[in-house]
Amino acid sequence: MDLKQILKKNKGAIVKEWFRATIDTYPAQSAKILGKDSNRFDNPVGAATHETIEDVFDLILGDFNQEMLEKALDPVIRIRAVQAFSASEAVSFVFALKEIGEKILDDSVIKKFDKLVDKIALASFNRLMKCKEDIFLLKATESKRRIHRAFERAGLVAELTEEDLLGSKKS
Amino acid sequence: MSDEIKPDELLNKIDYGPTKKSEPASWMDTSTQIRPGMYCYAAKAESVETLSLPNARPWNPLEDDWKLPDNWQEILHQGIKERLEKFRTFKIFMDVCVRCGACADKCHFFLGTGDPKNMPVLRAELLRSVYRNDFTTAGKILQKFPGGQRLNGARPLTLDVLKEWWYYFFQCTECRRCSVFCPYGIDTAEITIMGRELLNLIGLNIDWIATPVSNCFQTGNHLGIQPHAFKDMIDFFVEDIEDVTGVNVEPQMNIKGADILFITPSGDVFADPGTYTCEGYMILFKYLKDKYDLNVTWSTYASEGGNFGFFTSHETMKRLNAKMYAEAKRLGVKWILGGECGHMWRVINQYMDTMNGPADFLEEPVNPITGTKFENSKSTKMVHITEFTADLIKHGKLELDKSRNANRIMTFHDSCNPARGMGLLDEPRYIIENCCDHFYEMPPNTIRELTFCCGSGAGLNAGENIELRMAGGLPRANAVKYVHEKFGVNSLGTICAIDRAALPTLMEYWVPEVEVCGIHELVGNALILPGEKRRTEDLRFEPLPGVEPEEEEDE
Numbered sequence: 202m203d204l205k206q207i208l209k210k211n212k213g214a215i216v217k218e219w220f221r222a223t224i225d226t227y228p229a230q231s232a233k234i235l236g237k238d239s240n241r242f243d244n245p246v247g248a249a250t251h252e253t254i255e256d257v258f259d260l261i262l263g264d265f266n267q268e269m270l271e272k273a274l275d276p277v278i279r280i281r282a283v284q285a286f287s288a289s290e291a292v293s294f295v296f297a298l299k300e301i302g303e304k305i306l307d308d309s310v311i312k313k314f315d316k317l318v319d320k321i322a323l324a325s326f327n328r329l330m331k332c333k334e335d336i337f338l339l340k341a342t343e344s345k346r347r348i349h350r351a352f353e354r355a356g357l358v359a360e361l362t363e364e365d366l367l368g369s370k371k372s
Numbered sequence: 373m374s375d376e377i378k379p380d381e382l383l384n385k386i387d388y389g390p391t392k393k394s395e396p397a398s399w400m401d402t403s404t405q406i407r408p409g410m411y412c413y414a415a416k417a418e419s420v421e422t423l424s425l426p427n428a429r430p431w432n433p434l435e436d437d438w439k440l441p442d443n444w445q446e447i448l449h450q451g452i453k454e455r456l457e458k459f460r461t462f463k464i465f466m467d468v469c470v471r472c473g474a475c476a477d478k479c480h481f482f483l484g485t486g487d488p489k490n491m492p493v494l495r496a497e498l499l500r501s502v503y504r505n506d507f508t509t510a511g512k513i514l515q516k517f518p519g520g521q522r523l524n525g526a527r528p529l530t531l532d533v534l535k536e537w538w539y540y541f542f543q544c545t546e547c548r549r550c551s552v553f554c555p556y557g558i559d560t561a562e563i564t565i566m567g568r569e570l571l572n573l574i575g576l577n578i579d580w581i582a583t584p585v586s587n588c589f590q591t592g593n594h595l596g597i598q599p600h601a602f603k604d605m606i607d608f609f610v611e612d613i614e615d616v617t618g619v620n621v622e623p624q625m626n627i628k629g630a631d632i633l634f635i636t637p638s639g640d641v642f643a644d645p646g647t648y649t650c651e652g653y654m655i656l657f658k659y660l661k662d663k664y665d666l667n668v669t670w671s672t673y674a675s676e677g678g679n680f681g682f683f684t685s686h687e688t689m690k691r692l693n694a695k696m697y698a699e700a701k702r703l704g705v706k707w708i709l710g711g712e713c714g715h716m717w718r719v720i721n722q723y724m725d726t727m728n729g730p731a732d733f734l735e736e737p738v739n740p741i742t743g744t745k746f747e748n749s750k751s752t753k754m755v756h757i758t759e760f761t762a763d764l765i766k767h768g769k770l771e772l773d774k775s776r777n778a779n780r781i782m783t784f785h786d787s788c789n790p791a792r793g794m795g796l797l798d799e800p801r802y803i804i805e806n807c808c809d810h811f812y813e814m815p816p817n818t819i820r821e822l823t824f825c826c827g828s829g830a831g832l833n834a835g836e837n838i839e840l841r842m843a844g845g846l847p848r849a850n851a852v853k854y855v856h857e858k859f860g861v862n863s864l865g866t867i868c869a870i871d872r873a874a875l876p877t878l879m880e881y882w883v884p885e886v887e888v889c890g891i892h893e894l895v896g897n898a899l900i901l902p903g904e905k906r907r908t909e910d911l912r913f914e915p916l917p918g919v920e921p922e923e924e925e926d927e
Contacts (some may be wrong), residue, residue: 228486228487228488229489230399230488230494231482231486231487231488234476234477235486239477240817241850242815242817242818242850242851242854243477243483243817244477244848245483245484245846245847246483246484246486246846246848249850267655270644271695279486279881279882280843280846282484283484283839283842283843283846284484284486284839284843285405285407285485285487286412304714311541316541334879335881336838336839336842336881338837339838339877339880339881340838342836342877343835343838344835344878372676
């Protein structure tokens with residue numbers, strides 16, 4: 202059996218363990234609640250984490266590229282980017298997959314699997330940076346808007362529209 | 373039976389050693405790390421001085437020395453004592469919690485940040501643990517025995533505890549979602565209110581609250597806009613509305629003897645997209661003047677409906693609120709109409725009447741056009757504009773062209789205070805349904821009484837705490853994302869000025885395809901003004917759906 206077939210066969214167990222490992226990156230009292238299989242609107246972090254992990258896992262079973270991987274990782278990284286995690290803690294959950302893999306995969310495929318996990322890790326770093334940039338851009342945009350309004354009221358920016366001012370946002 | 377553990381074996385398993393580092397410590401043992409992105413800057417000394425509040429000085433939450441008065445513990449002890457005697461609710465909320473945990477996972481800040489100290493029960497426990505230690509008989513006895521404090525869930529008020537209070541009482545938007553689930557009806561918002569009052573006694577406020585309060589006290593509104601600039605801004609809207617409708621909607625300003633005084637949060641006058649809602653009010657009042665000769669006046673003195681005093685102390689809230697009644701009395705109006713705002717309505721509906729009332733110089737509000745008695749406002753004499761407009765629509769008094777909002781696929785975010793603080797749930801929906809063709813509700817556990825907060829209320833809509841805001845707004849954004857994906861929703865309607873300021877940024881992060889609008893912006897677009905020209909643009913100067921823009925005459 203090749204690597205992807207083994208992964209497919211063990212999907213249920215791997216996803217379950219990976220989800221647990223990801224939720225356990227939160228403080229114990231919180232992990233107890235966030236790890237519950239409750240309604241996705243009552244527990245958005247738990248639900249998004251579960252869905253993302255499953256989506257990413259499904260993706261690596263087939264053909265994929267970096268862009269698809271980043272998109273699939275987005276919901277969970279977007280959440281972790283605004284929580285009390287350092288950059289390394291925010292993406293650490295990806296590496297839990299290596300430990301899970303070690304338990305079920307034999308030596309013939311483990312290297313290949315590790316490479317797959319590395320790809321997920323790199324995509325996570327990219328996405329985390331993107332989310333952090335989004336946050337700082339939003340912060341800058343809010344300030345620019347507030348200041349622009351004041352200048353506009355004072356009649357100082359007749360020629361400069363808000364679109365011009367926020368142009369950097371679109372690039 | 374043979375697999376059962378024998379008592380000796382069980383006892384052997386007990387580890388008498390100290391807690392290992394790898395094991396989770398009790399919440400009382402984890403000291404607070406104040407993280408940038410999660411807190412708001414400290415109050416400026418000049419703003420604290422304006423209000424004659426204690427301990428005005430520059431200070432920085434990230435520094436070890438918070439420049440507290442030497443006897444800060446004594447001040448807080450006295451402060452707690454006074455409030456326990458004065459506010460029965462505070463005493464009950466301190467005593468009655470059984471830590472059942474029903475509220476634990478109901479807070480948007482807990483759900484978004486994953487920080488256990490944001491569970492409402494634990495946030496309250498920050499204060500309650502000190503209360504148990506210093507104010508209960510059991511606490512006083514138990515602290516004499518080794519381990520007694522811990523047994524009682526009590527702890528002394530140390531500097532670390534104080535810093536924890538400050539960090540977490542400013543991570544609560546006083547939205548009251550948790551209180552809906554509490555079997556005892558404990559209002560955790562009131563615990564935060566008390567916590568913040570106590571912090572103010574030693575000068576620990578945040579600037580996003582203190583400076584607006586100071587501005588409001590000195591100049592009349594949170595942004596510190598002087599009367600002539602307020603009028604200028606309204607004039608600017610008059611020009612914009614004339615460009616769109618061809619009608620001059622010049623409002624009445626400071627008119628004595630008008631029928632109604634209108635007060636709205638100043639955010640509507642100065643912050644997009646609230647400004648379009650403000651234009652909506654102006655169009656409505658012009659319509660009512662022309663059709664029914666109703667005189668609604670604005671005021672440059674009562675130019676702020678919001679009340680950030682509410683996030684400071686009850687005395688400060690009272691001082692800011694007083695000008696509404698004072699202005700209504702000066703102008704001799706019959707009653708007051710209030711705009712789309714959030715916490716303003718909790719102040720009005722739950723506190724105004726007993727704080728500054730009774731306003732017996734005003735009439736019990738009746739809609740002069742429909743004859744409807746606004747029973748909910750009988751005592752406060754202040755009516756919510758969505759109740760007023762919904763009543764006009766219900767009686768067929770407004771001519772509305774829904775097609776002008778046909779591009780908007782709406783959902784509605786119940787703002788915490790109107791929803792949970794006064795039960796205003798159906799009126800805004802009724803208006804949306806009469807002004808728009810497409811309206812879809814978010815899932816039931818995220819709307820009406822169970823609505824999730826925007827994550828920026830109660831004075832937390834600053835720029836520096838954006839990570840807190842994005843995390844706190846996650847449960848709301850998550851529900852918006854769902855209706856966006858399922859029904860193609862592109863517009864999030866709301867009736868709160870903070871929502872209109874905070875939600876656009878929240879949407880940009882989580883669901884960038886969704887725009888935020890006020891309910892009276894929809895009314896302003898749909899309402900057919902007497903004598904108006906053929907409209908081709910909406911109030912945002914965007915082309916109206918299905919209308920070809922007029923050709924430029926350049927020959």
